[in-house]
Amino acid sequence: MARHYNAFQGSKVRLTAPCPEDRVQIAHFTEQYEYMRNMDTDIVTPQTSDETGSSSVRNGQDFEFALRTIEDNRFLGFVAIYRIEWNNRSAQLAIGIGEARDRGKGYGSDALALILRYAFHELNLNRIALDVIEYNEAARKAYLKAGFREEGRHRAAVLRDGTQYDLISMSILAADWSAQTGYPISFRPSAGVTVEVREHDEHGEHVDLFSDARTDSPSSPGSASSIQSGGATNTPDASPRIGVGAVILNERGEVLLAWRNRAPEQHTWSIPGGKVDAYETLETAVIREIKEEVNLDIVINDLLCTAETIRPEQQEHWISMLYSTRVIGGEARNMEEGGAVGEIGWFPLHELPAPLASFAIPALEAAKKRYTGKPYNHDAQ
Structure with missing residues (x-):
């Protein structure tokens, strides 16, 4: 680096x-x-x-x-x-x-x-x-x-x-600090969350996000030793689940985030989204989830990136498709009061709250690059 x-x-x-x-x-x-x-x-x-x-x-x-x-x-x-x-x-x-x-x-x-x-x-x-x-x-x-x-x-x-x-x-x-700031760490972190990220460029090609934090060593995210560290092993019935999320910006350039009351990613700030139902397309799922969760009608601009979150110790494996979207109707409000969502709020891209959901971080970083035209300054407060 x-x-x-x-x-x-x-x-x-x-x-x-x-x-x-x-x-x-x-x-x-x-x-x-x-x-x-x-x-x-x-x-x-x-x-x-x-x-x-x-x-x-x-x-x-x-x-x-x-x-x-x-x-x-x-x-x-x-x-x-x-x-x-x-x-x-x-x-x-x-x-x-x-x-x-x-x-x-x-x-x-x-x-x-x-x-x-x-x-x-x-x-x-x-x-x-x-x-x-x-x-x-x-x-x-x-x-x-x-x-x-x-x-x-x-x-x-x-x-x-x-x-x-x-x-x-x-x-x-x-590992928490690296995930939040994007700075790499030079030694193997404790067993925990593994997040593999692929960002999509304008030609649809895959580009590693946070590539400077990765190595080719056995402890790299996604490697067998990383996935099974801490004594956790894959179980036969633990199959990946598909999720979707949306980066939604208002006219002031602020992003809509929701506080997670429940697992997965409990007690973190996240972009709105949810699980893809059986026989449902990805784009249909993200449009439906945003309406059900925060009362907004959206259309999809494009796919920002994908994120794979692996928690073997909790038997969780999520593959998330994260979209850039725009609002065409509705007023943002919490449709799950007392449920999975604790509160919602608009935050400047350069002043996000903590802690952030691990799967949401790559989408927010991709949005910062795309909408500000330059990499995010991690020191700015």
Whole structure:
């Protein structure tokens, strides 16, 4: 893969070495009650600059960076990968933006994108985990947007102001991050979802999407060792199922996504679609599914790509045909309220929510290339 990015610089912030003078600013942050209450579960107390810790952490187990604005080089806070277990390729993540005026402006999202790329590309880690207190909803949403998934909760683990709150454990794997961003990973990921993608060009030829993330090794997607990893094997009665999906854009260039309440791809954002019924054509199926799911009448422009999703451990194998479509009637609304679809919404192609359904990602990437005329900038927030 060509080296076409600066690993230390995003669209709004950059990662720098901590400086001794930063400790003075961090000490000032500790005097802010809200900041300290969101940082961790320890007793809140102001700290001196000497108590804030080392001005430079590079001990092989922890990598800490100062966050500075690109615009005026202003110190914002810190981000760190720490408690690294090299044998397990796992670590913890911490991030703090000190001033309230600097929150909600995209600095945190940009910093998360940078540090995750550093963790998975530079440090070659496989799993990044963190904990967030239940009441810190803004942080939890930022982590979900970055691709983290909730793993579980430590019930009533935090006592604040007479109320007990859960401590939420979240993590992101290299494979999840690669699927969401399109960046490759250089080592074999854990057993899980295998997605093989074929994009169709204007001449109808097949072109590999995310081809820079593939190798010819036995662990490549679609290989026998990949399909049967983790002890799962194909069962005689597990046959592929055919699905369809539609990329639907409005006049503002926003795409319609639906939250999945049920399997397959439960608790993800997906393009609308569904299963092809017996003796039903693919195009008839996608037109029917969109009407039944989101109340829109559509016509098909063309086939964007196909995606094959394989989950042997769940005995799932889907071959999905994903179409570019346009609306000719109806108003988008959830026709399956309380059912498979939790909610629907329109999202800019350059600012999609997370996590995304694995089968929908190639269609959305193909749409970005087609309708913006250039590859998607993964660093833009």
